[in-house]
Amino acid sequence: MGKEVKRKWLEIGVGTLFYLAALSTRKYQSQEKTIQCILYLIPYIIISFETYWEMLKGIRKFQFFNENLLMILATIGAFCIGKNAEAAGAMLFFQIGILIEKIAFGRTKKSIAKFMDIRPDSANLKTDTEEESVLPEKLNIGDVIIIKPGDRIPVDAVVTFGNSTIDKKALTGEYEPVEVKPGDRLYSGSINLSGGLEAKVKKLYRDSTASRIVDLVENANNKKAETENLAARFTKYYTPVVILLGILVMILPPMMLPGHETEKWIYRGLIFLVAACPSGLLVSVPLAFLGGIGAASRQGILIKGCDYVEALSKTETFVFDKTGTLTEGVFHVRAIEPKNMTEAELLDIASAAEAYSTHPIALSLRESCKSEIDLGRVDAVQEFSGFGIKAKVDGKDVIVGNYKFMVREGIFFAPANRSGTAVYVAVSGEYAGYILIDDVIRKDVRRLMQWLHKHNMEAVMLTGDNEETAHAVAKELRMDYVYAELLPEDKVEQLEEFIDSQMESEKLAFVGDGINDAPVLARADIGIAMGGLGADAALEAADIILMEDEPSRIINAIRISRGTLRSVKENMIFAVGMKVFLLVLAFFGLVTMQNAIFADMGVMLLNILNSFWVIKYPE
Template identity: 45%
Template structure:
């Protein structure tokens, strides 16, 4: 069986949103190609295919619809990679894929000067017409050339053709100022529209300006500046004050303050020292540190974040898909309607030039670019805004779903509580406190569970592993171990019951670890876990935002769960759950609800994948969480969920505003055009002007 390969292409110079939709549809119809997503904002096309030759078919499609667009596989164009740093605003003019902003302004300005000169001159008519013609060719020359190229490729009814025919028609009926003025308005509108889109891309790139340029690699006695991709796991790198940490690793020498805001959204600098883990994208503030690399650059936090954000807008929301589908049927329908408008009244005795002019106006108004451009831009802006706040959303489809949530299920440890346990009580029976703590620490020696860690931390002495003869972890219960000649049980009440130990119930609100030695109950340790700051306030805000039900799942005992839910205001809880029972319980809660699960990502992957929206808390350390979750909160701040719902609601509101504004204005102007009650000025406003309004409206999402 042939292997399916995912390919991502850059479409450098793609500036027509409607043409982008046409390219996507044609590529989707190719045999053997699936999961086609064209992201107009980032100008990328991704697809899955078993045939490497499919790229040539795609290039032919793009070349036919947009001959000026350069198509190449991402990462295989060195000039493009390099030129990202110097990227300027794109319009329809390209020099190696980059637009010269200054040159474009000069071109439009010269055309404007000729236009003004033609209006104010009192010279002979031939000079006046020559000035109008010069202005028209300077301003609209590119539109005419593109239209001619497209006609030769059989692609007739596009914006360029319509603008060309409409303005040439205006020249033919001696409406010279209208012909030049309309083309000028059109080109300025296109210019501003592309500028706005490009600025939104730049603002997201600046939010994520975390890609390190180099790493200081120690080679023998020397330090070499190398590309981060050249550094391997276990290499030692030096990070100097002011530099970005290029890859994830552990500090082996030195201490410093780290600015983690680009990764976690946390504004307060973090102090780090030897043996502390640090992530790529952190910025070293003051001390020189040596770091042992633990992940290659392609697997590092920075790469994951950039990859998630770059790919996020490829996963389209339902509204985006609906608009793309709408445009697919809408455009041919309008063309046929215009054809009818130009012919049927003439057959009934109408004037040909009059009805042709109305049909052209109708076509100019009809272009769906305002919708096809502003809707994806809205979701792109929403995803970018949340990236800035420290929450990564994997796609517009997930951003759209968040606003409809009515139930949120929380894991307890590491999500509601800090996951930092400490021993608060040692209650021995027929044994000393010291002996009980020592026995518990030996029993928990091989466990990485946070509770086990807290017991070992409390014991704080060297553990002689030779004394541990046997060790068995009983899932959801605890540990059975043979320490020297003693059989030790350490775990919850279920473990005691399993082995028939006569233990004592208690009313403590902390987590209880019971200890039994040689079948005799020897006491318990109480371990407590602090509730995170701001959780109570967050639960309250979620209720205000329309979340009807909040639930907590935990493997902890009922008393602990009850105390936590009561304190923070969660509606219901399910306690003493084994990992597989968590999944079962989640499935029971899920029926007919829009449900999100929020967990710390360590062992929550099965539940994350089953939810409508899976959110991993502080999940950057967990590959399984990043894979399974639909959103990742980069720090451990549960408040980010409130931000996500607010941005989701705002994005949806602005998206529907755009749909109503664009379609409403178009319907009004299409009716006026058909009745002969508007001219080509109105037509260009209903096309470019409204698209511009919709684009700027979408950019309001950034102001959250």
């Protein structure tokens, strides 16, 4: 329990004792109105201090039209007309409502924090003579750490010695442990399950995966959703309106209806102000959004803000990158078609030219080359995004790239007419053949596409791959539109055309691998990065991050977002409807101040319970 909640418990406890004491002496003090007023002022002052303090802070910022103002006006007015017990009681129940709100928010944040408790307390640093336990913040890049079975990995590192299995559930939502060996990457926040490991630190604690994920989730609620801002704006204008209506209730009926007691209508007007308090509405909206973000994080889906939860629920078009998103991004050489050289020579030259590239195609070429590449053979490497690579290999000018690169460089060649990705090679300005490579469609992509089509959403592919390969993948997945042979800037341009053509209320999401799609991820209404674990570009550019390479998790993200918005709308309709009902009852004098506050607490509790199903979204 936080200090703020404990203090509130203490205030309410002490205030309640004084309030009950005042009630117990009421019959003895019936003739002494001053003493009775003082007896009720004591608990009132104890329990209302925070309300007045918040009011003063709001006045300094010119933001004082809220529920605190309504309660202060109503209770001061009640004291002025001698309704002392009602004034103190109304403020007491109002503070109990605030306590319930704090407890609800605290428990929600605690449930998220408990799941996200992935930052380790210590690390085992290997020194020249011994093993030393240090704080993870003290580790430097290049340090060697020892990770024992059961230890949580303190920082991002690379295994240098040992074999083990790693539990990444807290990061990715994936229950199946993964095996690691020397050379494999370790992500902070994962748990070492079996064997002892030695690993070299690759990132400082503050830059490691666990630290950045926790910061993202903790700060997500700072970005307000449109609906949440609407509720705040509604309250800003709602409060002065109900204050005016309350004043009219106090003065108009006695003036227009002869014989009606002025004090009775003043009391009804004060009840009107109490009944108008929008606490139930204000607490339930952010609580539902916070619950949605927490539910998503338990599914291995990081949502950077409440506004993205809302935007995802309105998304009608999903645009996908192909390589590494719809496909695994693990290429395999399927065919080699050389000209004036052998297959082995063509593969050797292409692999050497791609020796320094980290592109998936370059990796596949190097893996297929049986001989180890001597980097001394390679010089003057130039990489052209969206085209290919130029390099000197064994002193010869080599060009390796796609169809557009050959055309741009003026190479006369015969285009491949087979499905797959063709990598063309030219040596000393002469065409030397092509290497055909294939990628594999991810296992769960078909499930995602079927779900999108079932719910009348459009699926579009943007890719730099050739037309034939792109259309073959699009046809297999039954995608609505496909745009091939696009450069990175072409993807951004095409995305902007989609955004310009959609209705204002519709949203567009781009799904990419988060490595080379940063510009498109940033430009889309919602950027969804797949396999964001340890990918800095994904964490920076994307709005939603899938921590595993599983596109079908988008289905869960959409369901959570829609469920969150449904809960928010239900809460708003119920809260506003009950307010109108209470205001009518207050006008006719059918409720007391305490009744009005009790009703508001009831609305708050029901809205909180309605929000909890999002928080408890099944694993």
